[in-house]
Amino acid sequence: MLKLFDLAGADDNRRFSSYCWRVKLALAHKQLPVETIPWRFTEKDRIAQSGQGRVPVLVDGDKWIADSWTIANYIEDTYADRPSLFGGGAGRALSRFYVGWADSILQPAIARLILRDILDHVHAKDRGYFRQSREERYGKTLEEVVADREKSLPAFHAKLRPLRTVFQDQPFLGGTAPLQSDYIVFGSFQWARTTSAFELLAKDDLVHAWRERMLDLYDGLARKAPAEAA
Amino acid sequence: MLKLFDLAGADDNRRFSSYCWRVKLALAHKQLPVETIPWRFTEKDRIAQSGQGRVPVLVDGDKWIADSWTIANYIEDTYADRPSLFGGGAGRALSRFYVGWADSILQPAIARLILRDILDHVHAKDRGYFRQSREERYGKTLEEVVADREKSLPAFHAKLRPLRTVFQDQPFLGGTAPLQSDYIVFGSFQWARTTSAFELLAKDDLVHAWRERMLDLYDGLARKAPAEAA
Numbered sequence: 001m002l003k004l005f006d007l008a009g010a011d012d013n014r015r016f017s018s019y020c021w022r023v024k025l026a027l028a029h030k031q032l033p034v035e036t037i038p039w040r041f042t043e044k045d046r047i048a049q050s051g052q053g054r055v056p057v058l059v060d061g062d063k064w065i066a067d068s069w070t071i072a073n074y075i076e077d078t079y080a081d082r083p084s085l086f087g088g089g090a091g092r093a094l095s096r097f098y099v100g101w102a103d104s105i106l107q108p109a110i111a112r113l114i115l116r117d118i119l120d121h122v123h124a125k126d127r128g129y130f131r132q133s134r135e136e137r138y139g140k141t142l143e144e145v146v147a148d149r150e151k152s153l154p155a156f157h158a159k160l161r162p163l164r165t166v167f168q169d170q171p172f173l174g175g176t177a178p179l180q181s182d183y184i185v186f187g188s189f190q191w192a193r194t195t196s197a198f199e200l201l202a203k204d205d206l207v208h209a210w211r212e213r214m215l216d217l218y219d220g221l222a223r224k225a226p227a228e229a230a
Numbered sequence: 231m232l233k234l235f236d237l238a239g240a241d242d243n244r245r246f247s248s249y250c251w252r253v254k255l256a257l258a259h260k261q262l263p264v265e266t267i268p269w270r271f272t273e274k275d276r277i278a279q280s281g282q283g284r285v286p287v288l289v290d291g292d293k294w295i296a297d298s299w300t301i302a303n304y305i306e307d308t309y310a311d312r313p314s315l316f317g318g319g320a321g322r323a324l325s326r327f328y329v330g331w332a333d334s335i336l337q338p339a340i341a342r343l344i345l346r347d348i349l350d351h352v353h354a355k356d357r358g359y360f361r362q363s364r365e366e367r368y369g370k371t372l373e374e375v376v377a378d379r380e381k382s383l384p385a386f387h388a389k390l391r392p393l394r395t396v397f398q399d400q401p402f403l404g405g406t407a408p409l410q411s412d413y414i415v416f417g418s419f420q421w422a423r424t425t426s427a428f429e430l431l432a433k434d435d436l437v438h439a440w441r442e443r444m445l446d447l448y449d450g451l452a453r454k455a456p457a458e459a460a
Contacts, residue, residue: 084320086320087318087319087320087321087323087324088317088318088320088321089317089405090314090316090317090318090320090321090404090405090409091317091318091320091321091324092405093317093400093402093403093404093405093406093409094317094321094324094325094328094403094404094405094409094411095324096395096396096399096400096403097327097328097331097392097393097395097396097403097411098324098327099395100391100392100393100394100395100396101331101392103395104391104392104395105389105391105392159335161330161334161335162327162330162331162334162335163327163330164330165326165327165329165330165333165334166326166327166330169326170323170326172323173323173324173326173327174320174323174324175319175320175322175323175324176323179320179323179324181324181327
């Protein structure tokens with residue numbers, strides 16, 4: 001069976017990595033059972049065989065594969081008889097931009113709203129690492145990053161306009177059914193949901209309705225996960 | 231032969247609409263010859279048969295089709311034996327997000343850098359309309375919109391990060407060859423090029439190299455067009 005090293009919090013069942021969620025939904029899409037292994041930021045030695053120190057790391061027999069995009073491509077090619085994550089070569093190429101947008105625009109924008117909340121769920125042995133690495137990255141304390149977050153919401157909502165253009169016309173980024181592009185973008189919302197009660201979206205936002213559809217997928221895989229959001 | 235109403239400036243040959251460029255490149259991709267008809271903002275009556283008042287408007291026999299996305303879908307379906315703009319159903323669905331990103335993020339970001347320059351190329355009979363409609367939209371004068379534009383460049387470049395993620399891996403958004411997604415995004419850069427000498431991109435930017443590739447397509451269709459940029 002496939003194994004996935006999956007970032008966990010103080011509670012083994014609190015799985016909050018955006019990038020691991022991209023992979024877990026991709027595996028469900030491909031109908032591939034997986035054993036997820038709770039892992040913490042500071043356990044670099046346990047995934048050393050992947051040649052780097054971050055999760056997700058997928059273990060398939062003697063293969064160790066890191067990076068959510070690399071893993072998605074690996075399972076697409078290795079399990080080609082299963083439902084496609086990309087819908088063909090053009091779909092695969094066009095999915096790359098979603099990785100760029102989620103990583104460089106969406107994820108940092110959500111971080112500015114929830115970063116301090118994450119700390120409350122991080123395992124005790126990871127807390128020093130988490131605070132220090134994030135505060136170095138942002139050049140301010142976790143508390144300062146999220147200060148006045150209610151005031152940041154309109155700017156955050158403006159960044160989501162490209163999603164609304166899509167959801168005016170179709171239920172998923174991939175069309176009538178989800179594709180890897182949906183999992184890429186949803187991962188960041190699930191990261192927020194699993195660590196913070198702060199509501200990112202208004203109930204009448206088209207993105208909210210899409211997020212509900214994503215939470216329902218695969219027998220509620222993402223909805224059932226331990227979370228802070230209602 | 232297909233006809234396209236194409237926004238023109240004071241000079242008939244100065245064609246500067248982002249949205250018309252999306253269509254002209256799509257037609258070239260599909261190897262469909264087209265007669266472009268210079269059109270000005272205030273000539274609503276000439277395209278009334280399309281049921282609205284903006285270009286691009288494609289005329290194919292007795293069919294009048296407006297809106298660049300609708301036109302791309304129309305020519306994809308009507309001329310299905312020609313090279314595909316989307317690379318299949320998933321590619322078509324995944325292209326919608328590019329429209330959203332170009333329309334709501336890229337185009338407004340470029341406008342804040344070049345909007346006043348456009349006025350110098352707008353036909354005399356359109357100038358009043360252009361200034362008034364844009365100043366109402368932005369709530370400030372054209373001159374105020376672009377004030378201190380050099381200082382806005384770093385924020386503009388940050389918005390392009392998702393494109394750089396793609397171009398680290400592949401030459402076009404569509405993969406090894408361009409698709410409609412490339413034409414959607416390129417349209418905004420061509421809008422700037424045809425109206426403004428203000429350089430948007432550093433020479434070592436991966437987006438700059440992609441723009442050069444786009445300018446070379448179809449025997450230099452976009453590069454040969456009358457422009458302000460070098």
